[in-house]
Amino acid sequence: MVSNSIEMVADELFFPEGPRWRAGEGKLYFSDVMAGKVSRVNDDGAVETVFEPGEFPSGLGFLENGDLLVVATESQAIVRLTAAVVAAGSAKRSDSTHHADISTSFGTGNNDMVVAPNGNAYAGAYLPGLSEYEAPGPANPPQFGNMVLARPDGSSQVVADRVCFPNGGAITPDGKTLIVAETFAFTLTAWDINDDETLSNRRPFANLAAPTDGISLDAEGCIWVACPYFSYGDSGGWVRVADGGEIKQVIALEDADKSAYACMLGGADGRELWLCESTVLGRDRFQGDGRIRRVRVDVPMAEGQV
Numbered sequence: 001m002v003s004n005s006i007e008m009v010a011d012e013l014f015f016p017e018g019p020r021w022r023a024g025e026g027k028l029y030f031s032d033v034m035a036g037k038v039s040r041v042n043d044d045g046a047v048e049t050v051f052e053p054g055e056f057p058s059g060l061g062f063l064e065n066g067d068l069l070v071v072a073t074e075s076q077a078i079v080r081l082t083a084a085v086v087a088a089g090s091a092k093r094s095d096s097t098h099h100a101d102i103s104t105s106f107g108t109g110n111n112d113m114v115v116a117p118n119g120n121a122y123a124g125a126y127l128p129g130l131s132e133y134e135a136p137g138p139a140n141p142p143q144f145g146n147m148v149l150a151r152p153d154g155s156s157q158v159v160a161d162r163v164c165f166p167n168g169g170a171i172t173p174d175g176k177t178l179i180v181a182e183t184f185a186f187t188l189t190a191w192d193i194n195d196d197e198t199l200s201n202r203r204p205f206a207n208l209a210a211p212t213d214g215i216s217l218d219a220e221g222c223i224w225v226a227c228p229y230f231s232y233g234d235s236g237g238w239v240r241v242a243d244g245g246e247i248k249q250v251i252a253l254e255d256a257d258k259s260a261y262a263c264m265l266g267g268a269d270g271r272e273l274w275l276c277e278s279t280v281l282g283r284d285r286f287q288g289d290g291r292i293r294r295v296r297v298d299v300p301m302a303e304g305q306v
Contacts, residue, residue, distance in 0.1 A: 006251075006275065006295045009045045013290030016276040017214065018060045018071075018112055020306065021266025028266060028274050030292070031057040031070070034285055038070055040089075041292060043267075051081060054093040059123060061115025062306045063152070069099055069121055071113050076103035078113070078121060078150050100150035104158055108145055112214065114169030114178070117304050119152035120197045122159070122178055124166030130184065133282050135232035142184035149197055159199045160191065168214035168262060170223065173303040179205050181212035181225060188212055188223060188241070206245040210236065214262025214276065217302040222248055224273060224297075226260040228281045235280055236260045238273070240297075251295065253277065258291070270300030 010016075014035040021028055027040045029050065038051040038060065051057070051070060059071040066083030080099040085091050100121070102110050108125035115121045127143035134140050147160035164185035171178055171193070178191045178199060188206045191199035210227040217223055221243060227236040230252075237260050240249040253260050255277075262276035278290040 006293050008291065008293050009043075009274070010041045010047050010292045012288050013047075013278070013292065014287045015261070015278045015285055016290045016292055017262050018058055019214065019262055019264035019274055019276055019292075020060045020062065021264050021274070021301070022062070023266070023268075023270075026268070028264065028292070029060055029068070030262075030276065031060060032290065033058060033073075035287065038068075048089055050086060050089050051091045051096070052093070053079060053096065058111045059113025061113055061121055063115070063119050064117065069113070069115055070096070071102070071110050071123055073110050076108075076110055077101055078123065098154075100154045100156045102148040102150055102156055104146050104148065106146070110148075112167050112169060114171055114180075115306050116171050116175060116193075117306060118175065121150040122169055122171075122180075123148045123150060124163070124169070124180070125158075126165045130165070136184050147178075147180065147191075147199065149199075151197065157198075159197075160202065163189070167212065168216075168225070170215050170217040170302075170305065172217065172221070175304070179215065179217065179223060181215050183211045183213055186210055186212065188215065188225065190243075204245075205243055206241040208239060208241065210239075211281075213260070214264075216263050216265045216273070217305060218265060218297075218299040219270075219302050220299050221302070222299065224263050224265065226263050226276070228259040228261060233280065233282060238263050238275065251275075256280070257289075265297070265301030265305070267294075271297055273297045 055074040079096040113123040126145035165183040167181040192201040237252040
């Protein structure tokens, strides 16, 4: 259950996405995508710019040594910042290094990413062409994409195909299962992670009957998922769902101007659900439209969510 009202943390953002909680710092890292920044925010709501890549950033993840991996969407690459650079903040592209090429032969773009504790990163690659200004359907069909594995040595390969707009991801604490939101298939999908870090045994995790975006895994094996809308044109919210599709809880975003795009469990005890919001899908977006809020929940985050 949600035990408290939703609290505003940071306002006047643009489009916050890809949140990652850093327990040692007590801060939430996120990509303010359309502002072209990777930022971090503390419990008091103070926002600090960490990195300006010179293009739209998206998925984030940390390596064991504290280095930060960032999806550079236009470069179709993952770039890397050392822990020291991350700590200093205000980094530019010249302060980063190229980590991995995540392009595919299909002309895909890239967005979200999840990084395993062993340093393997799984990035989504989608085919462009879907218009956000009208509901998906025969006249506006979402296209299939891929999952791309980037290993710690910088090598990469496509490890899954026919993924319908891959988005937020999570890896189970045992390191054996990857769960990914297929946004416009309205589902969460799971794969086994093989010994060589490739994927197999694709299967449904849950059908939401609504678009699925950023996700966060809790200690009971349930997923909190941001749904940009429940019906096209409305503001959606966040859903907690179990493997198999049982809906455990729904937090509606009762603001006609905002949609839910991502979420991340964190806080000192792992029971704060951080909520990333911006303009309703299908409308133009502007600086100041985005915000991050949080709410207390009963079940803490799963281990190993980096």
